[in-house]
Amino acid sequence: MSIEFETPKPIAQIQFVLKTVAENMMRSQSRAFDENEHEIPFSYIEFMHTAMRSMGGGSLAPKEEKQKEGGELKEKRPPIAYQSLAAQIEMLSWGDVGFYLVTPGGGLGAAAVQSAGSAEQRAKFLARFAEEKPTFAAMCMTEAGAGSDTSAIRTRAVLDEATKEWVINGEKIFVTGGDKSFKEYEQFGKGFVVVWASIDPTAGRSGMRAFVVEAGTKGVSVTKLEHKLGIRASDTASIVLVDARVPYDNILGSPTVEKTTTGFKGAMATFDATRPLVAASGIGVARAAVEYVKEQLAEKGVEIRYGLPRQKMTSIERDVIEMEIQLRSAWLMVLKAVWMADNKKPNALESSMSKVKSGDVVTKITQKAVEIMGPLGYSREFLLEKWFRDAKITDIYEGTGQINRLVVARQILGYSGKELR
Amino acid sequence: MYSFEPNEEQKMLVDAIGKYAQNDLRLAAHDAEESCMLPKKLISKGWEIGLLQASIPEAYSGFGDRSAVTGVLAVEELAFGDLAGMLALMTPSLFATPILLAGSEEQKKEFLPKVIEGDWAPYTAALIEYAYDFDANDLLTTAIVEGGDYIISGEKAFVPYAKDAEAILVYANFEGSTQGFIVPKDAAGLSVSDDREKLMSLNALPLYRVKLDCVKVPVSNRLGGEGGHDFDFILASLRIASAAAAVGVAKASFEYSMNYAKDRDVFGVKVAQKQAIAFMLAEMATEIEAIRLLTWEAAWKLDTGKEGAIKDAFLAVTGAADMVMMVTDRGVQILGGHGYIREHPVEMWMRNGRGFAMLTGLAIV
Structure with missing residues (x-):
């Protein structure tokens, strides 16, 4: 083991592919499906299903490892299934989180059966x-x-x-x-x-x-x-x-x-696996917002000067730099949580912490982004106002920020649900 | 690949350093802060662990290779023990590490063995200046070329152990960019204040104001030799050291206040059983972890020469300064009135915490 942050090649490759999907299949239709609630984006759903099937499955979820009998033991590669899944979800949500949520393949229902x-x-x-x-x-x-x-x-x-x-x-x-x-x-x-x-x-x-x-x-x-x-x-x-x-x-x-709580623990185990994925999804939305703001500022000739003392920064520089700090650190917490899941390390704490952090930062980032862009941020002509609305769900579903704080607090304090209500 | 677990060598080093930090630095911290004095024996003991020595190759009398990742792991542990003690112990690195990173072959051969072969000795560096908008990339201290030498003029603040220093690595503005110059202790025009700097914290660490009045050094004393060096990489290494130290101080305050809250009764339960307190602790733990990972990634990028390393180190230290202020403030808040009393260490950590916004330059990995 060691401390490394190199994106594994298979993950970089799938990110590259999904970025194209996000740009061509999602962003282009984002506004239309936001304005027409409850319409089903069949073209996206069918495209994703065909794509996932051609890659050997019908969902984004990690495949169960098949043990070859009698076969030669190959050099063991480090497991990256959850890391890959988090990266895919982040990229699809960067495209459109509403669409990502209607990606076929079983979602939380299948996750419950799985766990x-x-x-x-x-x-x-x-x-x-x-x-x-x-x-x-x-x-x-x-x-x-x-x-x-x-x-x-x-x-x-x-x-x-x-x-x-x-x-x-x-x-x-x-x-x-x-x-x-x-x-x-x-x-x-x-x-x-x-x-x-x-x-x-x-x-x-x-x-x-x-x-x-x-x-x-x-x-x-x-x-x-x-x-x-x-x-x-x-x-x-x-x-x-x-x-x-x-x-x-x-x-x-x-x-x-x-008289045990195994049944309930089943549900909670599902959450340990899925909370960092929900966090990853929110981070995709926030990254879209940060990138949009930086592009727009660059177009207006506003440069973000990294490395200055705060006393010399403009207000916008302070804001954008803060957004980048929060976005990146939240993403690293997701990576750590899913890396632990891949390596079969208990990750209840890291999983909930990643959700607390991302719920916090993606709402703050998208709110600040709309503020920075002013009327352009507030207008439905651009997607930024939609990302502001989309991001908020991150701090609500799969356990609100407050519930996850409770989980984190119990973990660090070693308290049961009775001791810390 | 991604991986979040230190290697065996790092684990052993961190383990040894952690023991020293908790059993020695932490226990001495209160008295050191109050008496403005760090026992020499305490620093010597830490020096024997060989953190700096292990980051310098055999060719220069060391026994290892420098790794920023190992460095930030070690700094977090040491600062968890005591920030002033950590800064004192690592002062020679301020001089040696930039020479290792950017020095000419002659400079490495001349200085590195001197610094690491014997007992801890006061070799130091001077970066910070006494200005509200101090900017490491736009220094007020200047260096100019005159008759084949460099002439350095200006004033440096918060220079650790300057009074007894064998040599000081002085950073100055040379033609618009920051460059380091090795200034020997007896250089004409170099003067160190008689009194120590008095700051909000770090009382235990001897810090001095250093004046340079047309100090002349030969071309060979410019860090990297006549061609100079890239300061960005050194600054990034200073920044991640600061970020890692902030994580260590924050963790100290977090753990202390958490243990206090688990022990103290209020309305028939423990303080920690109140969500108002428990949520504060949960957020403290979360923010510490966030900045720790950001710091690790920046360190890893520096070690592997990845794009964006310099920017990431800046992001890490910027985030760290905010995080450590938030966490150490809450450390005091959770103890309530007791947090305000100097008997408990949380008030010192809060004073330490404020420093990270302006103290990059006091430690390097």
């Missing part, structure tokens, strides 16, 4: 993303009365002993990609949503389980699509489950309740 499901479940539920049509999956966690406090979830799953089916009742909100995952579109393959529900309300968090609910399941319906501040190309759905029947084997994790 909490058995080998058979992974094989059964994840194969579909590599098939002919683009396919979606989503995670249903939040409820009207349970946001960050997921232990307050009221959705119930009861086992019908006669049919060996789970019967689920409840209402989920803020499901990213819920519409494309659950509704059956001709252009898309059959997706699923992962629904978090309690199998034993007296057990609190230890009674919490995730269930794979296939698209079109009877008793389940998409009841609402939210109108949002930003990321408008991405649908945010409400999903209602009324006596929805799900096969016994669709439960992720153990069907019995011990």
